[in-house]
Each structure stands twice: as structure tokens, then as C-alpha cells.
Amino acid sequence: MSAAGGPPNRSFRENRRVELTTPHQRTRSTLQTREFLARLLSQDAWPELPTQVRDEASRLLRHYPEAWHLSRLHDRIPEDWGSLAAVQEEMLGLPVRPAPDQH
Incomplete structure (x- = not known):
């Protein structure tokens, strides 16, 4: 019990369902983030975007x-x-081939 007599204190992580990120998800997310930052630089994609946001995206990229x-x-x-080839194939809508045996 906590000092106030309520339920024991728990960390944020303990209070929510923890979902693990797979290697494939981590690689895909990293590629997608790079693409998003690059799109932020495009005047055509978002012409009303403030220069400060474009400058920050450029700095991060x-x-x-x-x-x-x-x-x-x-x-x-x-x-x-994850495998870059598998992630790129998935992002392009191509069938994902199994990785070659490394033995």
C-alpha cells in the first residue's frame, strides 16, 4: 500500500500493457521516420509548413x-x-522472401 492507504505505487510501465518492438518493426519505423523527415523538407508536400520546422527536419536528417x-x-x-531487404519489400508491397540460410 502507498503512504496514503491506496494501492501500491506502480511505474508507468507497470500500469500499461508492455508491447515489445520486433527487430522488423524497429527497422521499418526507422526507415519511415527518415522518409517523413525528408517529406517535411519538400515545399510541394506542405507549402504552409514553417521554415523553422523544415530547418529542424534538415538538421535531424x-x-x-x-x-x-x-x-x-x-x-x-x-x-x-530487422532485414533491410525484407522491410523494403514490405514497404513497397512486394512479397517478403525468407532470409537466406547463414550456415
């Missing part, structure tokens, strides 16, 4: 990982990063 970085991350830490 300058140091944001590119696709080849994600491929290297998958090669080095596959338990944390």
Missing part, C-alpha cells in the same frame, strides 16, 4: 541513419535490427 546503416546494424545485431 543530416545525422539520421541511412538504409545502408540499417543493413550494417542488421548484420552486426540481428536480434535488434
